[in-house]
Amino acid sequence: MPEGDATQRAPVEAYLPxxxxxxxxxxxxxxxxxxxxxxxxxxxxxxxxxDATLWHVYPELLAPSTKSAVDFVLSSGLPRNVEVAxxxxxxxRTLTVFRSPHGLGVVEADDMxxxxxxxxxxxxxxxxxxxxxxxxxxxxxxxRRQFSDQLRSALPVSxxxxxxxxxxxxxxxxxxNDTLGHGAGDTVxxxxxxxxxxxxxxxxxxxxxxxxxxxxxxxxxxQPREAERLAEALVGAFKxxxxxxxxxxxxxxxVGVAIAPADGxxxxxxxxxxxxxxxxxxxxxxxxxxxxxxxxxxxxxxxxTLRRSLRTALKEGQFFIEYQPLVQPPFSIVGFEALxxxxxxxxxxxxxxxxxxxxxxxxxxxEIGQWALEQACREAMSWPEHFTVAVNLSPAEFLHxxxxxxxxxxxxxxxxxxxxxxxxxxxxxxxxxxxxNLDTLxxxxxxxVQISLDDFGTxxxxxxxxxxxxxxxxxxxxxxxxxxxxxxxxxxxxxxxVALAHGLGMxxxxxxxxxxxxxxxxxxxxxxxxxxxxxxxxxPTEEIGTFLGKLRPPVSLENFLISAPTQSLNPRRM
Ligand code: C2E
Ligand code: MG
Ligand code: MG
Numbered sequence: 001m002p003e004g005d006a007t008q009r010a011p012v013e014a015y016l017p018x019x020x021x022x023x024x025x026x027x028x029x030x031x032x033x034x035x036x037x038x039x040x041x042x043x044x045x046x047x048x049x050x051d052a053t054l055w056h057v058y059p060e061l062l063a064p065s066t067k068s069a070v071d072f073v074l075s076s077g078l079p080r081n082v083e084v085a086x087x088x089x090x091x092x093r094t095l096t097v098f099r100s101p102h103g104l105g106v107v108e109a110d111d112m113x114x115x116x117x118x119x120x121x122x123x124x125x126x127x128x129x130x131x132x133x134x135x136x137x138x139x140x141x142x143x144r145r146q147f148s149d150q151l152r153s154a155l156p157v158s159x160x161x162x163x164x165x166x167x168x169x170x171x172x173x174x175x176x177n178d179t180l181g182h183g184a185g186d187t188v189x190x191x192x193x194x195x196x197x198x199x200x201x202x203x204x205x206x207x208x209x210x211x212x213x214x215x216x217x218x219x220x221x222x223q224p225r226e227a228e229r230l231a232e233a234l235v236g237a238f239k240x241x242x243x244x245x246x247x248x249x250x251x252x253x254x255v256g257v258a259i260a261p262a263d264g265x266x267x268x269x270x271x272x273x274x275x276x277x278x279x280x281x282x283x284x285x286x287x288x289x290x291x292x293x294x295x296x297x298x299x300x301x302x303x304x305t306l307r308r309s310l311r312t313a314l315k316e317g318q319f320f321i322e323y324q325p326l327v328q329p330p331f332s333i334v335g336f337e338a339l340x341x342x343x344x345x346x347x348x349x350x351x352x353x354x355x356x357x358x359x360x361x362x363x364x365x366x367e368i369g370q371w372a373l374e375q376a377c378r379e380a381m382s383w384p385e386h387f388t389v390a391v392n393l394s395p396a397e398f399l400h401x402x403x404x405x406x407x408x409x410x411x412x413x414x415x416x417x418x419x420x421x422x423x424x425x426x427x428x429x430x431x432x433x434x435x436x437n438l439d440t441l442x443x444x445x446x447x448x449v450q451i452s453l454d455d456f457g458t459x460x461x462x463x464x465x466x467x468x469x470x471x472x473x474x475x476x477x478x479x480x481x482x483x484x485x486x487x488x489x490x491x492x493x494x495x496x497x498v499a500l501a502h503g504l505g506m507x508x509x510x511x512x513x514x515x516x517x518x519x520x521x522x523x524x525x526x527x528x529x530x531x532x533x534x535x536x537x538x539x540p541t542e543e544i545g546t547f548l549g550k551l552r553p554p555v556s557l558e559n560f561l562i563s564a565p566t567q568s569l570n571p572r573r574m
Contacts, residue, residue: 023108026100027054034102058095058106060084073097073104077142079131098130102153136208138186139193147207147215148267154217156265163219164227164259167274168196168234170212171252171286176244179462184244188251191242196253199233215274223259224291231255231289238287252287254278263292276300307358309344314368318343321376322538325547326390326509327530329523333548335388335422337531338376339538340368360396369397370406377414377421379541384548390422390452398429404443411447418448422473425451427459430469438469445470452509456497466504473529474501478512481532485517491525498525 023043025036033052041047044057054070055062061070061084069082079098085091096107107130136143142150154163170192177185189212196206196214203219216234220226234255241248256278264270277292279300284290313319320343323336342350359365373391380389397403411418423444430437441451452473453465457480466474476497480490494510501508510522513532522530539547 025054025057025106026102027104027106029103031055031103033057040108054104054106058084060086061095061097070097070104073099077135096130139190139208141193141197141206141208141214143207144209147209147217150205150217151270152267154219155260155267155270157261162221162223162259162261163217164223164230164257165270165274166216166218166227166231166234166258166289167209167256167271167278168214168216169254169256169278169282170214170238171254171282172249173212173251175459176249176251180244180247180249184247184249187244188242188249192238192251192253195237196234199230199237204230223262224257227257227259228289228291231257231291235287235289254281254286255289256281257289257291259291303358306344306347306350306355307362310342310355310358310362310364313342313344314364314371318345319368319371319375320540321372321379322540323379323389323544324531324538325536326388327535328528329519329530331535333387334529335390335420336380336383336544337390337424337538338372338379338392340372340392356394360394363396365394365396366400369394370410373407374410374414377410377416380420381414381416382541383544385417385420388420388422388450389416390424392424392454393429395426395429398425398437398440404440404447407444407449408447411449419450422450422452424454424475426454427456427461427465430465441469455511457493463500466500466506471506473507473509475509475511475531476527478532481510481512481518481522482514484521485515491521494522494527495525498527502526 022037023040025040025044026034028034031054033046033054033056036044036046044052046052046057060066061082063084066082066084069080072078073080077099079096082095082097084093084095086093093108098105098107134142134146151165157163170188173185173188176188189208192212193206193208193214196216200206200216205217207215207217209215216230218227218230235253238251238253241250243249256274256276258264258270258273258277260270263273273292276296277290280296281288281290290296320341321338322341323338325333326335326337328334340352340356342352342355344350356365359368376389376391380387383389393403407421407423411421444451450472451470452475453469453471454475455477456474458477474497476494480493480497484490484494498508507528509529509531510518510527511531513519513522513530513534515534518532519530519534536547
């Protein structure tokens with residue numbers, strides 16, 4: 001780390017593969033001795049040397065054959081065993097030369113006589129051990145330990161100096177691991193590391209921190225210009241798909257950038273800034289880079305405030321449910337989907353896409369989900385008896401032990417018929433724990449509740465789920481409905497899903513139906529149920545009576561479409 005201050009460096013012990021009783025010495029990038037073990041200091045009388053360098057201590061390394069080994073270690077980051085001969089005595093020794101955080105390190109074997117003449121296995125093992133301790137085995141990149149050593153030693157920066165820290169997180173990596181297996185996941189990680197490395201220049205080092213998290217430290221002074229350029233190059237390196245076992249997988253990269261000292265001049269502070277920037281990149285749609293700014297911090301603080309108030313929201317009765325009609329063509333309402341909302345006393349109404357992920361990470365979702373289930377069932381008791389109520393289950397609720405007991409108890413407590421309750425789960429739930437999932441779904445079926453696969457088509461849409469799990473209904477995601485009138489491919493996909501579901505004895509609901517044309521097409525395609533703003537927006541329970549009243553006498557969807565093709569059936573729009 002060229003701009004690092006020697007006084008900030010971690011102690012020599014941090015870089016030693018074995019005990020400090022060895023002959024270990026560390027040098028900076030201009031080969032000046034910076035640290036050494038006590039034994040080395042004594043053996044080489046280091047204190048008597050003025051401005052000791054690697055070449056003073058080991059003049060043998062200056063020979064052309066050994067000098068090239070030193071250059072190799074510096075450029076590749078890989079350790080090398082170098083055999084040297086003492087010019088005066090002819091004694092041969094093996095030195096393990098390795099890349100240290102600030103330049104080079106050298107370890108000499110304990111028992112020199114045992115090393116004479118050949119490379120020893122012990123030395124090779126030592127080199128390997130050191131490399132393993134500081135590098136990631138899979139990708140060959142320096143690991144988290146190296147990363148934090150180097151980052152810590154670079155901070156605080158000396159006056160006038162600047163450098164950039166980038167946190168990189170892969171987008172959509174988990175589904176690759178989950179669906180194609182860990183072998184494929186490892187291949188993608190290796191290729192990802194290669195792509196990251198391919199855009200790096202001088203003074204730019206990449207690290208693998210964990211899983212699909214990487215980092216880059218860029219020691220260049222023209223900041224933030226250089227960082228912005230590199231961050232864009234990193235994102236760009238992931239534009240093309242990865243081909244694994246003949247399959248193209250699209251894994252992107254999100255990058256968060258923080259500049260020292262402007263965004264932080266201490267380890268924790270700079271890491272947090274890069275983390276916040278990475279979070280912003282993810283929030284803004286992923287596959288992009290963001291540089292840290294103070295306003296991000298404000299957004300985060302607001303989120304934190306929101307998150308804290310979520311803890312008391314349930315107690316204070318701030319949740320309520322809106323119901324969106326499920327319509328069977330020709331137009332007849334068969335039920336409603338319960339959609340949870342949070343009425344925050346200051347912020348106003350907050351959609352589930354904001355607070356459910358928070359509740360999930362904070363472990364609050366089970367309690368909130370139980371409230372929603374019970375409330376929806378209770379409210380459904382006041383509707384006509386043949387109406388079903390669909391309740392969404394989040395992964396945290398579904399995967400929690402005791403879900404089936406909880407559902408059975410709720411049915412008993414509220415006194416609602418089991419076949420009126422429909423549970424909506426998404427595919428992501430099924431990716432987690434396949435065998436127990438099947439048990440859970442089968443038990444729910446035995447209770448008599450119906451099960452829908454929500455948002456079908458958006459994730460990996462593995463057909464094996466349809467074969468193995470007992471769904472009653474598949475809900476086609478709005479993504480395929482929104483351009484149905486103009487996109488023939490969407491039409492083909494919808495036709496295919498309907499045929500597939502019917503062939504498997506399942507029914508199909510289309511989500512997000514917004515226009516009369518979409519409704520007509522879906523009806524022609526033999527879609528069993530429709531849901532969307534065209535047929536009715538989500539409404540509070542108190543409005544359901546009025547909604548149903550306004551629709552009486554029943555209007556056939558066909559008639560309705562002929563007489564008023566551009567209007568909505570939603571009473572709010574009528
Ligand atoms: P979802 O289950 O796929 O619900 C459908 C979402 O699409 C709802 O958004 C609904 O308001 C919206 N929508 C319906 N028709 C249309 C349309 O024609 N056009 C457009 N653009 N959107 C339409 P909402 O209410 O924001 O809910 C979002 C997601 O939050 C739901 O997706 C569901 O996954 C989750 N969610 C909602 N309530 C609950 C709950 O009680 N528990 C759990 N675990 N998740 C819930
Ligand atoms: Mg749903
Ligand atoms: Mg959905």
